[in-house]
Amino acid sequence: MSLVTFMFYFFEAVAALSAVALAVVRNVFYGALLLVVCLLALAGIYVLAFAEFIAVTQILIYAGGILVVIIFGIMLTTKISQKPLVVEHSYVMSGLLVAIGCFSLLSMVLSKESFTPSAQGTLPAVNSAQTIGVSLFSKYMLPFEVAGLLLLIALIGASVLASNIKSRKE
Amino acid sequence: MFPIEHFLLLAALLFSLGLLIIITKRNTIMILLGIELMLNASNLNLVAFNTLLPESVDGQIFALFVIIVAVSEAAVGLAIVLQVYQYYQTSIPDSISELKE
Numbered sequence: 001m002s003l004v005t006f007m008f009y010f011f012e013a014v015a016a017l018s019a020v021a022l023a024v025v026r027n028v029f030y031g032a033l034l035l036v037v038c039l040l041a042l043a044g045i046y047v048l049a050f051a052e053f054i055a056v057t058q059i060l061i062y063a064g065g066i067l068v069v070i071i072f073g074i075m076l077t078t079k080i081s082q083k084p085l086v087v088e089h090s091y092v093m094s095g096l097l098v099a100i101g102c103f104s105l106l107s108m109v110l111s112k113e114s115f116t117p118s119a120q121g122t123l124p125a126v127n128s129a130q131t132i133g134v135s136l137f138s139k140y141m142l143p144f145e146v147a148g149l150l151l152l153i154a155l156i157g158a159s160v161l162a163s164n165i166k167s168r169k170e
Numbered sequence: 171m172f173p174i175e176h177f178l179l180l181a182a183l184l185f186s187l188g189l190l191i192i193i194t195k196r197n198t199i200m201i202l203l204g205i206e207l208m209l210n211a212s213n214l215n216l217v218a219f220n221t222l223l224p225e226s227v228d229g230q231i232f233a234l235f236v237i238i239v240a241v242s243e244a245a246v247g248l249a250i251v252l253q254v255y256q257y258y259q260t261s262i263p264d265s266i267s268e269l270k271e
Contacts, residue, residue, distance in 0.1 A: 005172075008172055008176075015180060015184070016180060016183055016184075019184050019187045019207060020187065022191060023187050023190050023191050023194070028197055028199055031199075031200055031203055035203050035206060038207065039210060042210055042214060045177070045180075045214065046214075048172065049172075049177065049217050049220070049221050050221060050224065051217045051233070053230065054213075054217060054233050054237075057237060058237065061237055061241055062206075065241065066240075066241065069244060069248055070199065070202070070244070072248075073199055073202075073248040073252065074199055076252055076255075077198075077199065077251060077252065077255040077261045085197075087197040087200055088196040089194045089195065089196065090194060090196050090264070091193055091194055092194050094193065096190065098189060098193060099186040099187065099189050102185065102186045102189055103182055103183060107179060107182055110175060110182065115175070115178075115219075115222060116222075128227060128230070132231060135227060135228075135231060136231065143235060150238065150239070150242055151238060151242060153242075154241070154245050154246055155245070157249070158246050158249040161246065161249035161250060161252075161253055162248075162249040162253065164253075
């Protein structure tokens with residue numbers, strides 16, 4: 001077993017185990033940290049799938065951005081006290097039933113299909129980041145601009161929603 | 171090249187676990203974490219299918235847009251969670267049932 005194969009299975013095992021632990025854990029803070037572990041392992045898998053740019057974006061946005069926002073959210077929605085925030089579980093049986101049903105349905109479909117590469121054994125010879133940049137500004141120009149507009153709307157909407165400043169006219 | 175079935179099985183597992191988290195957890199922030207997990211499972215599928223067509227990067231660009239939408243969703247969702255917590259003084263979604271009564 002080569003090193004790359006070992007790393008692939010290692011990252012897959014880390015992602016799967018941290019996701020299982022996220023479903024079991026009761027402390028919200030540990031849940032946020034487990035989600036970040038899972039997302040970083042997914043970034044490693046993206047590198048092994050020849051998607052380096054997506055991997056770096058994943059690390060920057062999730063570990064740098066979303067983790068900070070989620071931890072702020074946890075700290076702002078808990079009353080300041082010594083005991084950690086513990087989450088109750090409800091509808092455990094029906095949730096397990098739906099999740100196992102979903103997983104078995106998906107894996108059944110996967111076992112019936114067979115996916116073969118169009119060009120067997122070819123590796124991307126070009127620089128992935130350069131290709132992504134060029135196609136973002138040529139073929140995908142309109143979706144790129146719309147995504148920028150969406151980010152602006154989300155920025156304004158989140159700051160307006162989260163602020164609790166009263167109007168001065170009242 | 172790794173067999174694509176391994177990527178797809180891991181993505182299916184992550185998606186089902188995200189669904190399980192959304193159904194069972196009684197905390198709004200945990201539900202947001204489950205939604206993030208499901209979005210990442212779909213991203214893994216997009217990147218995995220991109221390896222079948224190594225000469226194009228369409229799947230990776232689609233994954234980028236999914237990441238952008240996930241970021242916007244997290245920001246606006248957490249702002250809504252904060253406002254709901256300040257109004258109802260609870261973060262348990264079942265006890266916010268004013269419209270039901």
